[in-house]
Amino acid sequence: MTINPEVKDISTDYEYGWSNPEKYAFKAPRGLSREVVEMISKAKDEPQWMLDFRLKALDIFYSKPMPTWGADLSGLNLDEIYYYIKPEGMNARSWDDVPDDVKKTFERLGIPEAERAALAGVGAQYESEMVYHNLKEEWEKLGVVFLSIEDGLRQYPDLFREHFATIVPPEDNKFAAVNSAVWSGGSFVYVPKGVKVDIPLQTYFRINAESSGQFERTLIIIDEGAQAHYIEGCTAPAYNSDSFHSGVIEIVVKEGARFRYSTIQNWSHNVYNLVTQRAAVYGNGVMEWVDGNLGSKVTMKYPACYLLEDGARGEILSIAMAGRGQHQDAGGKIVHFAPNTSGSIVSKSISKDSGRSSYRGLVKIYEGARNAKTNVECDALLLDEEARTDTYPYIEIEEKTARVGHEATVSKINDEQILYLQSRGLTGDQAAGLIVRGFIEPIAKELPLEYAVELNRLIELEMEGSVG
């Protein structure tokens, strides 16, 4: 992704905070109801089973209480949200067919340029629908499927139905239920046996309207021995009233396959970001989550690896940065169902200006998952006296041969390091930025170069004025 030269400072002015005038094909009334759900289903011309599924999920949503743990959600007014906003122009394969202002949005975000330069395929979601989705021909020829989720349902109904909602059922949690009821947009990805997609696929999510909700649903199936890397990015305008993003990401990593899912979440500071992401990993498969949470007002997101067969491996790299008014409640889950499975969670968080970052995680080893191993490492960096960090790890062991370790440390920026760097001619901000970049380096180096640069730049912007 290229760096937008107009950008100055997001600690006061979020750089993606502009918005377009609202021009929509369709906007559902505020709030959630059976009518809204039926409206969405009808607008998408769905099979009956999907409508039934949505309505059942709506009941589950109503029946579940708000979580009693995690972040403070008392400011989230679910009745004020627009649950479905359909933009003009739908799911083009060429940027020329995307409506002008929407296209401009993504141009400002650098998406088409990134697509040309470094990506195998790009999806772009604007409000509730994908407005663009394209996969380069060479990958299409190999049988790779990269579609909007709606097109996935239409074009691959059997494959879709075989996996949809099997990894994250609506019963899983209240926000998975609301997503199941009103889901719209997201990607459908299938990588055939043995195919190795060696450059990333990317989807970009943009909320534009005030008080809108975005409920994308992504289903990714990596067949035996295949490999792929998927990246999602997200931004929204900075409105006074809050928006609500609640995605569900389901991933199947079949035997011997390898998949990486990277997120650079940079929602504006008025977005409640409550996401359920989970991968089912089969024999000797490897799933990697790289999860960067920088934006949003409140994030609750714990990418999960369910290690279902012998030798499966899950890795979670989580990085969170919380500034004033933000709460990043992030982490990860590794659940061992089978023998010889292994996992690793590395979490790095940075808090400043009364921002709060929390690590929340689960390691669970079921009886019979012999010789399972997982290691968890959480490091928190506190930049000033008001910053806050928490660690809430849950370790549940039901197997004698399990080996689980968890370690967490908390530290502040070392004054001596700052002084040393200043003596070498760096300003206080530059010095602090350098130290923070060093702190997150183990995670940044796992990202493709363009994203690592972007991540570093975002952090640098957040660091401005943090050291006097």
Add this chain to the structure above:
Amino acid sequence: MTQPLSDHLAQHTGPDWLTAKRKQSFDLFDTLEVPHSGVEAWKYTQVVIDFGKLNPHPKREAVHDVSALPKSVQERLSSTDVGAFLVLDGPDVVYRTELPAELTEKGVIFTDLKSALEQYPDKVQQYLYSVVPAEVPDDTTIAAPGTTPSKSPDPSEGKFSAMAAALWTNGAFVYVPRGVEVALPLGSFRVMSEAGTFTATRTLVVAEENARVTFIDEQDSEDLPGTYAIGAVELVVKDGAQLRYVSIQNWGKGVTHIQRQRGDVGKDAVLNSLVVTMGGTLSRTEMQSYLRGQGSDSEMLALYFANEDQHFDHYTLQHHAAANAHSDLLYKGVSDDRSVGVFSGMIKVDLGAQKTDAYQKHRTLMLSSEAQNFSVPQLEINANDVRCSHGSTTGPVDQEQLFFLKSRGIREEQAEKMLVTAFLEDVLGRVPLQSVVKYIEGIIAKKVGAA
């Protein structure tokens, strides 16, 4: 209202303030539910209890000779080196020894709470309920303005402390005046002897400024199906004082043990605690250090061995409310057979508690795949210039060590027992109380041998 319990409440006598406090606590108890699995602090432990059928443990006659005490108590007393002790059977004291005269002369008080209410009413009124009140203490961390707040505790976490506050019958009272050091430990030995009953006890230890004292709180009984021991232990550690508290829970099978132990630690004061959990069927022991004063220090140690169908839950708190305080926690546990072990520990650092140095370590040894172990080591940090870290490890007996011992001709079963014993006794190396350590080693040996 819970009928047999409210009758029980009516039987308590005492000063008006206490009667009012009991009544108030009982009303709270009556409105609260038993914590369910949705309450984070009780996520892994559910207590099944029918308050409507709960009868108080009958009162036992006081005896004047050790030989009239239950055999296990006699045995235990023969090897203790405590300077003075109380023996409680069920609700009340059945035997006691007096403090050496030199300590009494210095103003040290060691008696039971009921007697203390008559003899030292002001002191009791001043401190009772000050550390462990009826309701759950609100340890919500103090954060910077604008920070997303922490969740407050669930009121139901006060269910059993409210019960203990309303219905306590007796327990030890220790008071050590300013600057006085009590060299020998003081202790209470609690037994129960009637199945299908409950006891509620309360212990209050006050160490005034720069005082020094050790208190040992032991619980032991035969197997007693359907029996409940509900307790509260209040530890007041004033500026510069040092208090060492040891709790050894070795109830018989069938006993449900629920006890909140909490220390209020002043400036430059030190609270050392050791929690040993071996007995009972369901055990929930909370150990909380509230580090109120600058430069205060708390060492928190524990060891447990759960086997058969035992369910042990240890809940700990290191609450750093002041700057420059230090805390160090080490809990080690073994899970065997179908047992369940729970550790949830929390380090809290309030805004402004700079230079906090807090450490928390939980280690578990798994001996059986039917056993379950849940470990939740947590941090909530609101100050930046701190050193806070925690670690939790769970694993089987070290295979290399096992192999080494086997290569020396030791049978595998024996070798495993040696390693388990060494794993637990590691904690005891930090406890300078010879006789108690020896006693604990004896309990470990018995339990490991039976495993």
